[in-house]
Amino acid sequence: MDDVARFRLLRAAEPDDPKAAAANDLRLAGRGDEQAFARFYDVVAPTVFGTVLRVVRSRALAEEVTQEVFLELWRQAPRYDADRGAPTTWAATIAHRRAVDRVRSEESSRVRDDRHARTAPVEHDTVAETVTDEAVAGYDRARVARALDRLTDAQREAVTLAYYGGHTYREVAVLLDTPEGTVKTRIRDGLIKLRDFLEVTT
Amino acid sequence: MSDDLHHLAAAYALDALDPDERAAFEAHLEHCESCRADVADFGAVAGELAGATAVAPPAALRDRVLADVAETRQERPVVRRLDEPRRRQRSTMLLAVAAAVVGLIAGAAIVLTMSDRGSGADEVLSAADAITMPLEGTDGSVRVVWSDELGRAVVVGSGLPDPGEGREYELWAIVESGPVPAGLFTPDDGSVEEVFDLDPSATSPAAWGVTNEPEGGSPAPTGDILYFAEV
Numbered sequence: 179m180d181d182v183a184r185f186r187l188l189r190a191a192e193p194d195d196p197k198a199a200a201a202n203d204l205r206l207a208g209r210g211d212e213q214a215f216a217r218f219y220d221v222v223a224p225t226v227f228g229t230v231l232r233v234v235r236s237r238a239l240a241e242e243v244t245q246e247v248f249l250e251l252w253r254q255a256p257r258y259d260a261d262r263g264a265p266t267t268w269a270a271t272i273a274h275r276r277a278v279d280r281v282r283s284e285e286s287s288r289v290r291d292d293r294h295a296r297t298a299p300v301e302h303d304t305v306a307e308t309v310t311d312e313a314v315a316g317y318d319r320a321r322v323a324r325a326l327d328r329l330t331d332a333q334r335e336a337v338t339l340a341y342y343g344g345h346t347y348r349e350v351a352v353l354l355d356t357p358e359g360t361v362k363t364r365i366r367d368g369l370i371k372l373r374d375f376l377e378v379t380t
Numbered sequence: 381m382s383d384d385l386h387h388l389a390a391a392y393a394l395d396a397l398d399p400d401e402r403a404a405f406e407a408h409l410e411h412c413e414s415c416r417a418d419v420a421d422f423g424a425v426a427g428e429l430a431g432a433t434a435v436a437p438p439a440a441l442r443d444r445v446l447a448d449v450a451e452t453r454q455e456r457p458v459v460r461r462l463d464e465p466r467r468r469q470r471s472t473m474l475l476a477v478a479a480a481v482v483g484l485i486a487g488a489a490i491v492l493t494m495s496d497r498g499s500g501a502d503e504v505l506s507a508a509d510a511i512t513m514p515l516e517g518t519d520g521s522v523r524v525v526w527s528d529e530l531g532r533a534v535v536v537g538s539g540l541p542d543p544g545e546g547r548e549y550e551l552w553a554i555v556e557s558g559p560v561p562a563g564l565f566t567p568d569d570g571s572v573e574e575v576f577d578l579d580p581s582a583t584s585p586a587a588w589g590v591t592n593e594p595e596g597g598s599p600a601p602t603g604d605i606l607y608f609a610e611v
């Protein structure tokens with residue numbers, strides 16, 4: 179017991195590091211641990227649901243897509259590779275991809291009566307306003323809003339229309355009446371700036 | 381053509397490519413390391429954008445998800461081969477993972493395994509299910525190659541410091557119940573290649589670690605983790 183306790187003292191990061199805890203729960207979930215997956219759900223569900231809701235707009239559809247996303251996360255958990263990103267990033271990637279794919283496939287088969295809603299430019303300051311309480315996912319939203327604030331208006335518009343609006347860069351080009359190449363460059367420059375401002379490291 | 385593709389990493393990370401372009405870019409990613417790095421970075425940025433728009437889902441959704449989970453089979457894990465070196469992980473990530481793994485330890489029964497020195501390295505190295513794992517550490521390099529099927533591990537190292545008078549290095553297979561002794565070794569002029577028979581409880585470990593221990597080894601680690609890798 180003493181030796182075990184000593185080994186435990188070797189922990190280098192703070193014991194309550196939520197990222198390490200989520201990574202660990204995900205690893206356990208990968209071995210079929212449903213309780214660990216439930217803990218992982220509690221940590222990432224607001225990010226997943228919020229992202230999906232932002233893209234699909236309808237709460238009912240967002241719930242349906244979120245349920246599918248978590249089923250996929252569960253199925254893929256044994257293949258999660260920490261090299262390819264933090265658990266929350268991984269969940270957000272899968273959630274956004276699925277939301278976008280759902281919207282695009284639905285829209286190709288029906289009239290886009292919600293076109294105006296989804297194409298209205300998303301202002302950066304609405305980032306803070308659409309979220310629920312600050313504690314919900316432990317994210318520093320003000321930090322993201324500040325980082326977005328440092329982009330040029332054109333970059334911010336291109337990035338938010340693509341990500342929060344779920345549009346392809348070609349669609350963004352149409353919406354902004356701007357050449358596709360220009361939009362591609364704005365998205366790239368915008369993300370490079372965000373990467374630096376947010377000090378994202380992988 | 382491929383020049384154009386390099387510039388799609390950002391749009392790809394935002395899911396802003398048409399299906400055709402997405403497929404072309406994913407094919408390009410297979411052999412473009414710089415785009416893989418960009419996608420990882422931009423994906424992390426997208427993750428931040430996602431976190432900034434978090435909304436608590438309805439409580440009933442949690443029950444539905446967990447009900448789904450209870451009756452859904454998972455994918456099989458991807459087994460890495462010897463010829464597929466992984467990207468080196470950042471040490472901060474490793475430390476966080478080490479913390480998480482070590483944090484699991486709870487009153488485990490530790491069994492000392494006898495080590496079988498000297499022979500059979502090739503057998504392990506060429507085993508069909510062999511996995512190789514470079515361990516993160518400051519001095520020299522250590523890698524562990526093991527086969528769950530054979531129940532054996534090989535530790536290969538170079539440039540290692542002398543463990544000191546009356547000391548040896550001890551390899552630990554870290555499983556859910558805690559670290560299991562996997563073998564003792566002393567480098568010869570900094571180099572080592574030794575084969576160990578693994579205790580059945582030490583197969584499929586979550587991580588490998590190496591500590592410096594008194595000669596003869598310890599049933600549980602007493603020194604700092606000098607080398608470490610999460611599986």
Ligand SMILES: [Zn+2]
Pocket residue numbers: 385386408412413414415
């Ligand atoms: Zn490339």
